[in-house]
Amino acid sequence: MKFSSKAQTLINLKKIGINVPKLKIYDVKDFNKNKYKILEDIKKKFKGKVALRSSSVKEDTFKKTNAGKYKSFLNIDPKINQKILFNISEIINDFDKNYKNQFFVQDMVHDVKMSGVCTTRDLQSKLPYFVINYSKGKDTTLVTSGKINTDTFNFIDNKFYETKNKNFKRIIFIAKKLIKIFKNDSLDIEFAINKNNKLFILQVRPIFIKQKNLISTENLNKILIKLKKKISKLKRKHYDLIGDTTYFGVMPDWNPAEIIGLKPRPLALTLYREIITDHIWSSNRKNIGFKDLSSHHLMTTFFGTPYIDVRIDFNSWIPSKLKDELSRKLIKYYLDKFKKNKDFHDKVEFEILYTCYTLSTRNRIFNDLKNKFSKQEIKEILKNLRMINAKSMNEYIKNSDSIKKLIIKQKQINQLDIHQINKIYFLVEDCKKYGTYAFSGIARCAFIAIEMLNSFVSEKIISAEEKSQFLNSIKTINKQMQIDINFLKKEKFINKYGHLRPNTYEINNLNYRDGYNLYFQKVSKNNKTIKSKKFKFTHLQIKKINKKLKENKLNISSAKLLKFIKDSIELREYSKFIFSKSIDMIFENLKDFGRKYHISKEDLSFLNLETITNLHYNLDTGDTTRILKKEILENKKKYNLNLKIPLPEVITDEKSIYLFNSIQTKINFITNKIVAGKINVYNKKINFSKMKNKILCIENADPGYDFIFNFEIKGLITRFGGANSHMAIRCAELNIPAMIGVGEKNYESITKSGFIKIDPQLKKFDLI
DSSP, rough: OOOOOOHHHHHHHTTTTOOOOOOOEEEEEHHHHOOOHHHHHHHHHOSOOEEOOOOTSBOOSOOOTTTTTTTTEEOOOTTOOHHHHHHHHHHHHHSOOOOTTTEEEEEEOEEEEEEEEEEETTTTTSSEEEEEEEEEESTTTTTTTOSSOEEEEEEEESOOOOOOHHHHHHHHHHHHHHHHHOOOEEEEEEEEEEETTOOOOEEEEOOOOOOOTTTOOHHHHHHHHHHHHHHHHTTTTOOSSSSSSEEEEEETTTOOHHHOOSSHHHHHHHHHIIIIIITTHHHHHHHHHBBBOSEEEEEHHHTTTEEEEHHHHHHHTTTTEEEEEEHHHHHHHHHHHHHHHHGGOOOOHHHHHOOOOOOHHHHHHHHHHHHOHHHHHHHHHHHHHHHHHHHHHHHHHHHHHHHHHHHHHHHHHOOOOHHHHHHHHHHHHHHHIIIHHHHHHHHHHHHHHHHHHHHHHHHHHHOOOHHHHHHHHHHHHHHHHHHHHSSSOOHHHHHHHHTTTTTTTOOTTTOTTTTTTHHHTTTOOOOOOOOOOOOOOOOHHHHHHHHHHTTOOOOOOOOHHHHHHHHHHHHHHHHHHHHHHHHHHHHHHHHHHHHTOOOOOOHHSSHHHHHHHHHHHHOOOOOOHHHHHHOOOHHHHHHHHTTOOOOSSSSSSSGHHHHEEOOOOOOOEESOOOEEEEEEEOOTTTOGGGTTEEEEEEEEOOOGGGGGGGOSEEEEEEESTTTTSHHHHHHHTTTOOEEEEOOOOHHHHHHSSSSEEEEEETEEEEEE
């Protein structure tokens, strides 16, 4: 069967037995000649509510899709002439003057329990996934209008697994049938299922896809079989790890999706791996009393997507002095909870793990574990967490000294008259030894600090508003930058902040030095001093804190604790600021090397870091430039293929890569301020001068994005990010309403909308 107009296609399908609601086509030219005759005909032919839909000759072709360009109107009463007349006129007004244009009237499906759109290819990757975007309930417009409260199910036809969901089975069956009917494997199918489980096809259109380099279902399955085998191996019992199996997520620890993205280029990925997730991540934990995981890498990659191995992560949070039997019991509890709550993947330390001791930890652990663990076992866990708190705070000063040493090392390396490769090697090693190692310890202290503040709120010592005021009083390096952009001359500002860049690990992104005019030139300098409002705990609050510290056997005074909270949060931001300078210096030396050997910055991003650092020690007989360019070419091919392969944010088993639902993310709302405003989506073409008073959407944002706060944005929304992420802390400090880590589905819906209202108090948002 060939595609005709939208309406004629449905009639043709109805003739061959496809379940299509009753419809009738009307020509625009006939309507223009005799409107009221057609209105009477509609009234006669249709007794219940109807849908009015366009059927333009330009609506959809194999060369171009105009999906969504023309209007449709649903749930219209055919007896109300004026309403019908107005709606049809609205549809026709969008058409050109082609005499073949049509519209059609269609029965509404009654008692709808599920509706949506099934595409037979993933629209981004163009891979042959069946992607079912659906909503439950009577409203059949939720999916097509891009509103919230929708879900997505992805399925690749394979010989191993099938979905157990009867509705999905039914939709996939009819989609396969339509592929055969139209001899086209790229379809967009709108459907509805009623309470009697009857499936109705509301629309079928071809998806316009350039046929070049498309991957077939057969070839995709060959690729996925490799991943299936890999996951199967990694999930087995491990002689050195507690836990019978493992899972994988893009956010559980060190948040790779937030920091380097879902598909980072090889240089960014291998740099992040080298200075953090291979060995540095575990070293500091071992020193403060957690299990030694130094033999294990935290992050693995599947087709270029970085995943955290959840079993390795959870093992690293087991106190080293905890008895083996209790450790096994605790890991089993953690893994079971993660599997049942995949939406916790970006907040495991808040919702699953016990990694520090605060004023509310005892109550939380007793409430969580009272039916699974004995009182003695719970007391043992608490005792170990107390010791770890103390060790973390003791390491704090040493880590602070390391950051000071890194500043000296950076200056020394900068002055060395040696080859760029040698400089890069020493910059990497010093960054690990004095930078990211220290930062991991400082970040741990800052996490304890934030959790302590949260416990002050949960124990009703301070209010949520007072917590925000306290955070706002803290003087961080990021807050200082907002002052300095107003008062420092360009040269001095660049000397201090020039090394920062959005997406710290991506060499292609301009740093503040090279991108000053882009990031700051249009900032309106108001010459007003930005002051942090001082916050002072009351005598009664101090008394309550001391009482709670004593009750929880935490051997620290309120004065020392409050100083620790303030200092650790400030130092976390500062240490991040300092070690990111090492990354910028690595990139600057690498760019100098590239210029010398005629390798562009773009091509440098496709090199693996170990290839570069190996040149410091190793000398081969081959031509170095040719070797590097060969690796660049190979990595580009792999990267471009990896880009096409969508994977779920959480993988619990081999089946997860063949069929998976979108995760319903629990959003982190920041501040208690209700805000509403127009949405501005961050991308390379964004006009920064138009960000003022807008609510900004960013996929993921690290410290290099702090320049956005100079544009007086009204609010911030990120796809990735946890309650303790950089942007969550920044927005809390600046009292900017934010939704951090809204997840894939919410982010997609929000960015398609024009206006949003955020209500952090009710923890909800509305798209308008």
